Amino acid sequence: MISHQQNPALILTGPDTTETSGWAVGAMLVYSGSFQAQAELDQLGQVRLVMGINPEGFSWKLAPQESFQTPEAVLIRSDAGLETLSLRFHQLIRDRLIPPRFRNRPRPVLINTWEAAYFNFDRKTILDIASQAADMDIDLLVLDDGWFGSRNSDNAGLGDWEVNEEKLEGSLQSLIEKVNAAGLDFGIWIEPEMVNEDSDLYRAHPDWVLKAPGRGPVRGRNQLVLDMTNPQVVDHLFQVFSGLLADNHITYVKWDMNRSLADRHSDHLPEDRQPEVHHRYMLGVYGLLNRLTDAFPDVLFEGCSGGGGRFDAGMMYYTPQIWCSDDTDPHERTFIQYGTSFFYPPDTMGSHVSASPNHQTGRRTTLETRAAAAIPGTFGYELDPGTLDNLEREEIRSLNRLYRELQPLIFHGRYYRLTRPEQGLALWEIADEDRILVQGLVYDTEPNALRRRIRLRGLDPEAVYEDRDQGRYTGQSLMTGGLLLPATSGSDAPVMVVLHRVKDAPADQPD
Numbered sequence: 001m002i003s004h005q006q007n008p009a010l011i012l013t014g015p016d017t018t019e020t021s022g023w024a025v026g027a028m029l030v031y032s033g034s035f036q037a038q039a040e041l042d043q044l045g046q047v048r049l050v051m052g053i054n055p056e057g058f059s060w061k062l063a064p065q066e067s068f069q070t071p072e073a074v075l076i077r078s079d080a081g082l083e084t085l086s087l088r089f090h091q092l093i094r095d096r097l098i099p100p101r102f103r104n105r106p107r108p109v110l111i112n113t114w115e116a117a118y119f120n121f122d123r124k125t126i127l128d129i130a131s132q133a134a135d136m137d138i139d140l141l142v143l144d145d146g147w148f149g150s151r152n153s154d155n156a157g158l159g160d161w162e163v164n165e166e167k168l169e170g171s172l173q174s175l176i177e178k179v180n181a182a183g184l185d186f187g188i189w190i191e192p193e194m195v196n197e198d199s200d201l202y203r204a205h206p207d208w209v210l211k212a213p214g215r216g217p218v219r220g221r222n223q224l225v226l227d228m229t230n231p232q233v234v235d236h237l238f239q240v241f242s243g244l245l246a247d248n249h250i251t252y253v254k255w256d257m258n259r260s261l262a263d264r265h266s267d268h269l270p271e272d273r274q275p276e277v278h279h280r281y282m283l284g285v286y287g288l289l290n291r292l293t294d295a296f297p298d299v300l301f302e303g304c305s306g307g308g309g310r311f312d313a314g315m316m317y318y319t320p321q322i323w324c325s326d327d328t329d330p331h332e333r334t335f336i337q338y339g340t341s342f343f344y345p346p347d348t349m350g351s352h353v354s355a356s357p358n359h360q361t362g363r364r365t366t367l368e369t370r371a372a373a374a375i376p377g378t379f380g381y382e383l384d385p386g387t388l389d390n391l392e393r394e395e396i397r398s399l400n401r402l403y404r405e406l407q408p409l410i411f412h413g414r415y416y417r418l419t420r421p422e423q424g425l426a427l428w429e430i431a432d433e434d435r436i437l438v439q440g441l442v443y444d445t446e447p448n449a450l451r452r453r454i455r456l457r458g459l460d461p462e463a464v465y466e467d468r469d470q471g472r473y474t475g476q477s478l479m480t481g482g483l484l485l486p487a488t489s490g491s492d493a494p495v496m497v498v499l500h501r502v503k504d505a506p507a508d509q510p511d
Contacts, residue, residue: 004309008035009343011085012047019417020081020457026089027051028343030097031071032314033282034058034261057264059275074313082342083457087414090345094412097313098348101297102320106407108139108185108252108300109400110380112352115328115359117384119146119153123169127178132385134183136396140252140380141179142187147172149199155222158194159201161240173248180249187252187300188244192237193285194223194258208233210263210277220259228284229277230268238291245296255289255319256304282314289318302350302378311340321350321378328354328382329361330373331492334426334441337376338417346430347411351377353399355384365492367392371399372439372494376410376428379403406498409435416457427495431458436465436478436499442488453482465499472502 008029014022027049029035034054041047051073060068074092078085094103111133117125130141146152147168149160163172176186195202195209197217202209202224209224211217217224226233244250264277293301303310303319311322325336333351340349353370357363374380381396388396409432418427419440427440436456459465459475466472473483478499485495 004306007308007343008032008037008051008312008314010037010039010049010051011082011342012039012049013082018081019083022079022081024078024082024085025049026074026076026078026085026343028074028076028089028313029071030074030313030317031282032285032310032312033071034278035071053279057275058278060279061273061276071314083416086342086417089343090415093313093316093343093345093348097316098320099293099317102300106404107321107347107378107411108380109137109403110140110142110187110252110352111138111385112142112144112189112254112380112382114144114189115354115382115384119151121146122167123175126168126175127182129385130179130182130184132388132393133381136385136393137400138184138381138396140185140187142189142252142254142380143175144189144254145191145256147188154196156196156198158191158196158223159199159226161190161244172244176249185251186249187254188248188250189254189256190241190244191256191258192241192288193226193228194221195226196222197224207267210261210266210281212263212265215263218262220262223259225259225261225263227266227268227281228288229266229280230284232268234284234288237288241292242295245292245299250299252300252302254302254304254323256306257310258306260309286314286318293318304350308336308340311344313343316344316348321348323350324377327360328352328370329358329363330365330370330441331363331443332361333373335421337373338421338426338428341415341417341428346376346415347378349377350380351375352380352382353396354382355387363492366494367395367399369441369492369494372441372496375399375403375406375496376415376430376437376439379407406437408432409437413437414458418454418456425452425495427454429456429458431456433460434501436497438483438485438495438497438499440495442485442493442495444491445488445493451487452485454485455479455482460501464502466502467497467499473499 011024011026013024016022017024029051036054037051039049062068076088116129133141148164149157151157165171168175179186208227210227265274266277301319303315303322306326308325351374353374356365409430413430413432416429418429419425425442430437456478459479461476463475464472
């Protein structure tokens with residue numbers, strides 16, 4: 001299976017394994033298609049783990065002299081707990097999967113138009129967002145769904161990737177030039193693999209979708225799935241999107257995929273090849289991604305699938321960052337990003353500050369709280385800047401400066417889960433040789449409670465660290481006595497402490 005609920009990765013542990021002790025074995029499939037993972041404990045206490053393409057309904061015909069390449073799987077063991085296992089996965093992804101050209105390249109602070117305007121925008125709307133974003137020191141504006149064809153809702157137009165110049169009141173490039181003149185780079189949203197029945201593409205090529213013969217199609221978000229097993233479909237999409245990128249100064253692409261594959265049948269393939277559809281579909285997607293990323297190597301592609309449904313190591317080879325979830329509520333995000341961190345480093349996680357009250361949950365939180373959840377990732381905003389007051393705008397400027405200062409640490413540092421969200425707070429630590437970031441949320445502040453003390457990990461015990469209040473601590477004291485957290489107030493209270501390593505200085509022990 002592959003879905004928003006099941007990631008192609010799992011961990012086996014001993015009964016007493018913790019973050020810092022015990023054995024753990026992690027397996028991660030470098031594949032984005034339908035998969036199966038099975039663990040079997042036999043009567044002798046032996047465990048057998050199997051992971052690969054989902055065999056249900058799958059087969060592959062091989063002619064003489066032909067070969068079949070199975071997806072690769074990564075297997076990592078730790079005898080020092082889950083923390084060491086995760087650090088090894090993070091390093092492997094950074095070193096072996098993320099495209100080399102993006103490993104040390106700073107990522108932009110962006111603003112996405114989706115929660116600011118949804119489908120209801122014109123040129124003035126976009127330029128107003130760009131102007132206000134530039135004033136708040138944001139780097140990149142992303143034009144989300146609704147810029148093409150007759151796309152004014154999710155009922156129509158998907159698949160017709162011609163720019164709607166009437167809606168944009170001119171060409172896309174002329175809009176981009178004005179956004180660039182305001183001081184921002186420009187990104188765009190696409191969903192290449194899907195189509196609405198109410199579209200010119202579907203009317204011209206109804207045979208280009210996956211559909212079961214003799215049955216009505218299964219719809220998701222009013223969409224059907226294009227048949228990526230068909231080279232004509234892949235060639236058409238490459239022509240469309242390579243033209244879009246060649247004709248317009250676009251530096252970022254958000255590649256969405258908003259539904260699962262249900263109708264496993266291709267009119268392109270003969271009946272004896274139908275069990276190959278799911279895997280051939282993924283080969284078509286990878287082929288399109290490969291052609292586009294080769295043709296436009298400087299464009300940053302971000303993977304997206306609503307709720308993290310395509311957050312996997314296979315996509316990471318093409319998209320060095322992936323949107324964690326459309327649920328941008330900071331409280332919810334601490335759970336989402338906690339689980340994601342067991343395999344994937346924070347620099348792969350798309351995480352943004354959105355509006356309050358949150359559009360998904362209705363929860364009201366401060367900007368500081370929303371930023372605390374979003375900073376350990378690829379940072380940005382999902383909100384209408386026109387709703388912000390001057391104090392909030394200045395706070396966003398400060399947050400952007402802080403994020404740029406911390407981005408090298410977040411993208412290259414070691415990530416430690418200091419608590420489990422079930423403990424009533426979500427805290428994490430990111431550390432390198434020079435700095436430590438301790439961050440998270442306290443879900444509920446208790447009255448008359450002692451201030452919390454949290455033990456840090458992975459530090460040089462002989463080093464001396466200093467916080468902004470000039471308190472100095474040895475690494476040993478931070479790992480054994482712990483760091484005294486700031487006092488909090490209210491629900492989902494943010495915590496953020498940055499410590500810098502200092503040299504040749506005496507250290508005060510924590511209180």
